Amino acid sequence: MTARPLWRGRTLAVLGIVLVAFSLRSAVASLSPVVDHIARDFPMPAAVVGLIGTAPPVCFALFGLLTPLVERRLGLERVTVIALAAVTIGLVARGLALNAPTLLLATALVFAGVGMANILMPPLVKKYFPDRLGLMMTLYTTVMAFSTFLPPLVAVPVADAAGWRTSLAMWAVFGLAGTIPWLVMLARARGTADTAASAAEEADEPDDEPAGRDAFEEAAAISTGPIVVRPSSSRAFGRLARIPLAWVLAVVFGTSASMAYTAFAWLPTILTEQTGVSPQAAGLLLSLFAFTGLPASLVVPVLIVRFRATSVLYAIGAASAAVGLLGLLLVPDPALSWLWVLLYGLAGLLFPLALVLISIRAREPETAVALSGFVQSVGYVMAAVFPFLLGVVHTATSGWQVPLIILLAALIASIPAGVYAGRHLTVEAAWERRNGRLW
Structure with a gap:
């Protein structure tokens, strides 16, 4: 397969993957450093702290099973938006938590979104960058590694200066930003699909293809150049x-x-x-x-x-x-x-x-x-x-x-x-x- 320039026709995909990768680890690593700060406002029982510690792999395993089923119906890009939305809402809710149970529920929502995105990242890289797998996986895993050790370095200083709620909620900015490239790509694909449908009607040609996932992927293949795929079996x-x-x-x-x-x-x-x-x-x-x-x-x-x-x-x-x-x-x-x-x-x-x-x-x-x-x-x-x-x-x-x-x-x-x-x-x-x- 002939490699082509990374950014040519795929700028939004690069930005989307980088922002998703950053959100995956920063959402997980930003809580434990400020647990002591949270405990000053309301009790944090050891059982709750223990559940928060074991929740990531449990949620990741559960949503590893569920995500492929959802992806078959909605497609990679739509499920990516859903996952990032869950992370964003969960991070904001975590910053607004009133007690230990609400903090635990908000954290579970964060980990549910991260668990979905974990599954989607390798297929997204393979779909949009089949000619640049090594480079994109390097970029993706490096961003994840960076976002693992960054939150512990800044979480406590921010909590000291602006409070633990700000320290927890500020990471939602990256989750929200990560949805933008995928939403733009979905909107472009929808517009391309509508244009193709209108042209088919004017030409009096039958259009048997649904304007759903297949139409999105055909449009994406034109605008961004990934290989065309069908829903996973x-x-x-x-x-x-x-x-x-x-x-x-x-x-x-x-x-x-x-x-x-x-x-x-x-x-x-x-x-x-x-x-x-x-x-x-x-x-x-x-x-x-x-x-x-x-x-x-x-x-x-x-x-x-x-x-x-x-x-x-x-x-x-x-x-x-x-x-x-x-x-x-x-x-x-x-x-x-x-x-x-x-x-x-x-x-x-x-x-x-x-x-x-x-x-x-x-x-x-x-x-x-x-x-x-x-x-x-x-x-x-x-x-x-x-x-x-x-x-x-x-x-x-x-x-x-x-x-x-x-x-x-x-x-x-x-x-x-x-x-x-x-x-x-x-x-x-x-x-x-x-x-x-x-x-």
Whole structure:
């Protein structure tokens, strides 16, 4: 496929994808830094704080299942607008919360929108930029990494200066801005469809095509140049459960998500109790863990798309993280904590790797929607269970040695899946090889 300039006819798509990517992580990362500020205005029971902590992967898994069904009826662009609207309304409502239950409900709405958008991003990139997958996935994952560590840096200063409500609600600006490119594209497509229908009527020609999703995609193909797709088949989602490659990708994504959510939930506590660093130092080390994902997002997509380096990158990320966990387990020296966290943070290689694989292991964008939903649903179930499981084990054993061994074993056990995922094969081709008929 011949690559064409990124911005030619696709400026709105670039802006839309960047703004969606920024909203995904900033919406999630902006709450926990100001929980203490919120608690000064109304009680924040530990149960509510715990539910807010586990809500992201649970919502992401649930809406990973539901989003492909909605997308089949409405199309990628319309569902993207709905997802961003949910994020925007939820963020504003979070800033207006009157008590802990209303804060929890508003947060659930935010995570519902983020869960939908998570599923849509790889198919959107594949649809509008089939000739620039590496570049766009680099841009997308880098923006997500940047928006992960930015909110913790500014949330508390803004809360101190203008109050926690402003600190929470201000991120809604990005969600609202993200809807604009997609709304403009929908309006243009509608106008093109109406013009085509009028021309057909004047020519006395039958027009059997509905002026819905198909008309939008034909118009988008003219104005922005993506490949034309049809609504994703409901059979595709069910077939994925019978394809080993889909489960391998789910394990890759689930390992990445489990390492990240375990770190966000427990790493500061592990560091203070296992290595003896101060709570302040543990917070800074968690930021170091999050920051490690930024350079990974810059290089991983290009290395995978251009050089097919999936297996090597996965092995490097998993092995480095395993060494970091071994260091925390065997040499819990406060002076070396930064090194162990840095190595563990190289598990951040796995997240952009998993997202790129969702795009390139599907032949058509409609299959990418189903694959994205399947992989992320299974993966976020793992991410929801893992931190909870480690907390239970920690309580039962009164230490972090066994939980660290479990994390280490999970990383090592996932390496064969990372190697298998490096095979140059799409889920459609895998189905056709196994079943002897076309996808």
